[in-house]
Amino acid sequence: MSQEPTFWEELTSPVNLILVLFIVYLIYKIIRSKFETEVEVPPPPPPLPKIRKDLTVAELSKYDGTQPDGRVFLAVNGIIFDVTRGKRFYGPGGPYAAFAGRDATRGLATAQVAGSDQEYDDLSDLTPDEVASAKEWEDQFREKYDIVGKLLRPGEVPTVYSDDESEEKTEDKKTQ
Ligand code: HEM
Incomplete structure (x- = not known):
């Protein structure tokens, strides 16, 4: 057995x-x-101090993510946003790097990933649909990113921001 x-x-x-x-x-x-x-997993970098400042197109171009601090700004409808948090989109090598340090309004409005090359793009030739599309992008950026200031037209005087000045004030000035 x-x-x-x-x-x-x-x-x-x-x-x-x-x-x-x-x-x-x-x-x-x-x-x-x-x-x-x-x-x-490296610790997240400390957040950069906020910048509140109006910039010319030439000044804006420095904030394309290639500087040592890695800040990325872009403008939509004359408002400059700090999009550093979205570096994976706009940073060097990112899919939307062409918008970094540029006025992105025309590109966003016309669905082309290209920043404006003009000294100051007054956007006066955009169609109503394109204007509406740019406004939608602007709203999206307002939700997600901090406002830095206004994109200055040639000769326009920058606003002096005090530390406690609210974003609404910038927005009011921009729409005048
Ligand atoms: C085949 C076409 C496209 C596809 C599949 C696509 C896909 C995407 C995806 C998956 C994201 C990430 C969303 C997230 O994680 O929050 C994104 C973000 C974005 N897309 Fe596109 N995209 C396309 C075309 C375009 C075009 C033509 C533009 C503008 C000209 C554009 C502008 C953007 C921008 C600005 C963001 C970043 C938004 C932010 O900062 O949160 N995309 N896209």
Whole structure:
């Protein structure tokens, strides 16, 4: 009469031994990968101090993400936004890098990823649909990003912002 195999005999049978070793290997890999990702994630960089300032087109162009501080600004409908938080979109090599440091209004309104090359684009030739599209983008940017200031027309005098000046004031000035 054949005897039932003991637990030890069961465990050390060739097929089960391979399975047990495989499971141990998987557990090792899982623990190791968890440890590695925890170690490799760098701490988020401290947020940059806010800038409140009106800029000319030439001044805006410096904020294209290539400077040491990595700030990225862009303008929509004459309002400059700090889009540094969206660096994966607008930073160097990003899909919308062409908007970085530029007036993005025309590109956004006409669905072309290209910043304006003009000294100051007055946008007067945009169609009503394009104007509406630019306004939608502006609203989206207002929701998501901080306002830096106004994009200055040639000869326009910049606003002097005090520390506690609200964003609404900038917006009022812009629409005048
Ligand atoms: C095949 C066409 C396109 C596809 C599939 C596409 C897809 C996307 C996706 C997936 C995002 C990320 C959304 C998020 O994670 O919040 C995005 C963001 C964005 N797209 Fe497009 N896109 C297209 C065309 C365009 C065009 C033509 C423009 C403008 C000219 C544009 C402007 C933008 C901008 C500005 C953002 C970033 C918005 C932000 O800062 O949150 N996209 N797009």
